[in-house]
Amino acid sequence: MKHPTSTVLLALVFAHATQTLGQSPQTIHLQSRVAPPGASLKRRALGPANVPLADFFKGTDLQWFGNISVGTPAQDITVVFDTGSSSLEFASTLCGQACANQKQFDPSKSSTFVDGGRTSSITFATGVGVDPVVGSNYKLTLRSAIDTVSVGGLKANNVNLFLITNQTPTFNIDPFSGIQGMSATAQGFFASLISQGLPSLFSLYLTPKAVGNAELTIGGIDNIKFKGNPTYASLPAGSSSTWRLASPRLSVNGKTTSVLNTQRSIIFDSGTSNVLFSTATTEAIYSLISPDIKPNPAEPGTYGIACDRIASLPAVIDIEFTSQSGTPFNLTIPSIFGMLAVVGWGLLPFRTNSKGLGWQWHTFKARLNKAQHDHINSH
Template identity: 55%
Template sequence: MELEGTRHLRVNMFTSAILTLSLVAVSARAVPQPVTPDVQPISLSARKVPKGHVSSLRKRAGVSANVALDDYFNGTDLQWYGDIQVGTPPQNISVIFDTGSFTLEVTGTECGEPCANQPKFDTSQSSTYVGSDDVTTLSFSTGIGVDTLQSEDEYVLWLRAGHDTVSVGGFSTPDVALNTIINQTEAFDADPMGGIQGMGPAAIGFWKGLQDQGINALFGLYLSPKSVGNAELTIGGIDSSKYTGDLTYVPISPTSDGSWELDSPAVYVNGQTVSAINTERTFIFDSGTPNVYFDDADVVEAIYALISPDIKPYDTEPGTYGIACDKIDQLPAQIDFTFMDTSGTPFNLTIPSSEFNVGPFEAEPTLCQTMINALDGLDLIGGSLLKQYYSVWDISNQQMAFAKSTSAE
């Protein structure tokens, strides 16, 4: 979802704060030396932190904890979300863990009927909540799951600023800035979760509190498909049981405006490339977005030309493309994104053909949406790639890492 005025992206409830992108030639910058994270991979088995056992868990697991994630599934994998605790005593709120944003928003009881389908945070029941009269609105550029924006006013939130204690995976931080949702447009009705926990690459909010306690500002994501299940977020460490082989580390782009952005010299489709995609661009990695976006329709159409001439724009939802559902699953559609690791060696991250079919358009069920969309000003990689890999998001060292996910074997 893209916030009006500040260019934030949103693809389900509250997803992804996206900032301005800049193109960069990989060969023109100095290649950073490899950085070894100050945590060792560990093997975790517990999926939830038992209440009252945080101290012993820290000693056993190197100050790390796992949080179970659910998959919001609507014919395809859309978003992964899990529980955090807000307030004193703690109230459970399900949130998207969104690598495209920094702040925390939770649905509040003040919202009432417009938020009837979401779990809510009751500020009056928290002894540590500090509220304010500061109310703002946020507008977004894309909508529920894989749908596209139909109007500027379709996805809007009204937020009240405040502070309270926040716990994730048993780790607690006091006085975290948060926004309670006091009203929203009806387009959000389908969302089963009650907010968003920003997971951007800046040590602020909850992450600043962890650092102040000597806990690593680092997390791992195992975004397994619904058919596999057991998706998890690891706070403060790396779960080596969720991947095979070695992790490959990549520095955040030096031109990043504050998102998880990686420089790419080229994209390949079924092993081929053309001038439109054989060029340097910077991709945002966003756990809150299911699909892939390019900022130019000509680029998207050059990709589809390498797959099938039958893939056409779907004018009812601008920026999307489709093909007859009885043809799509037979198409070869492997997409390889090339990146440079911390030693300057190129490697590929791959989306297999099995991810290409997003499912039928609601208004035209015999036509299936293809995975790559066009949206001005945005080059973004979402869950269709991230669920192929175990990913590490290292805030302290401003880098990411990838290894093949055990769920993709």
């Protein structure tokens, strides 16, 4: 609500006096004063904050992670900002040896910590590295809690979170302690910031190790890193908390097939290095690159080709979407990001998944450009 330059503020003065039936009504005197020119009763909104991100590099860029602070006094831990998750969970001293490779939050040292008393587990459909997920090899055991959380100087009290009390050995390589979910429906920390007036927008600038300076901007867009006008696309009905868009077409070097020219859902997940398609879609993509691309027997669901062939197989891959205005636009994976050489065998990025999940966003295009997301419940 906007207010005129000269705004009258009413100050109510209450008298703490008992009143019995039959007494005359008590008079409360109202006093007025005029606010200075330019003053406003508008709630002071939070401003955007930039959070530097480190690159977990192991042969290729696997994850980008940054610092958050939890508890009172604050304890710093590192997390992946994951658009494929909705909750905040991180290693704790309750995890013991299973989390020995990660920095652990100590709840006994936080005066604002509240134990939620509820235990649960979560199994991930995609992993940290490029290896496929097999069964429950990426699983966390959690305990609910509440505490104060700060990210980039933005603070939220009474945030629902989870302490990791056990984890499978596949997490041992992680240089970060946990995950901060950034799903399409704002929850926990981000829901609190939005209620405090922060614009319900965040953006990711994910770069290769050689470029550096990766960044998360909470509540806005870093205009130093992003130039031009953003193109916005609406999430389809039923997306719930998933960053999901419908795509009518995929093409390779400007060519498509009947399989690729089919409507499909694409999921944007900043917490994985994998690119997952159905077997039919994956093999249709590779058929337009080279007939010599074959399934990798060492890792079911993956494909590869001899490393000395990679340079001769340029492949620009376009994924088509539709903007809010109804205009088609392409998300392009440059050829330079299309292949990964691994010990004489070129491990290719597109792999199969029995659940038919869509393309996982960050590994390629987001290394070059800024990904921007508006929360569904924007204010």
